[in-house]
Amino acid sequence: MSSYFDEHDCEPTDPEEQYRQNALLELARSLMQGLDVDFGSLDVSEWDQRLPPPAAKSEVRNLPLVVISPQQADKGLKCPVCLLEFEExxxxxxxxxxxxxxxxxxxxxxxxxxxxxxxxxxLPTDNPDYEEFKKDKVRKHTHTH
Incomplete structure (x- = not known):
């Protein structure tokens, strides 16, 4: 069985790191051999564990542009991302x-x-699998309530 470093054509920075990487690789191989699971295909239900895909390009393009009013500027309204105040x-x-x-x-x-x-x-996405996952989630939610 080849080591992590042999498989990835790289050198360890320290012997302890090499030991940890090889131990993890051996554990992963053992788990995959012992389980009859196809890790190559992604089940749609796994979306619960992952970051949703990007917003649909058409949705992003069509987000309204708004001009900050004097009243909004006077209130000290800020962008929630960068925390800078919007200017009039x-x-x-x-x-x-x-x-x-x-x-x-x-x-x-x-x-x-x-x-x-x-x-x-x-926002809607351009990912049909994710959109189907959202519909299924709503259907399941309405059946349980």
């Missing part, structure tokens, strides 16, 4: 939940996951 007449993005963000703050976020960073309201 500044153009920001409005999520469907009505939370406001700088474009430079919310666009990278929505490129990684589909929810509002504050309230977790989800």
């Amino acid at each position: 007449q500044e153009t920001v993005r409005e999520m469907p939940c009505k939370h406001l963000f700088h474009s430079s703050c919310i666009l990278p976020w929505l490129g990684k996951t589909n929810s509002c960073p504050l309230c977790r309201l989800e």
Whole structure:
């Protein structure tokens, strides 16, 4: 059986690290040999354990642009991501939940996951498996209540 470092064509930085990596690799191999599980396919139910996919590109493109009013600026309204105060007449993005963000703050976020960073309201995604998972989750929730 080859070691972790042989398999990955690299050298350990210290002998103790090599021992830990080899022990973990051996444990993983033992588990995979002992279990009759196909680790190659992802079950849709595993979405509960993972970060949701990015928001749909069309949804992100269509987020309304809002101009900060003098009243909003006077209240010291801040972007929840960078915590900088919005300035009067500044153009920001409005999520469907009505939370406001700088474009430079919310666009990278929505490129990684589909929810509002504050309230977790989800936007639709371009991922059909995830959208089906959300529908199943709603159906299960309505059957239990």
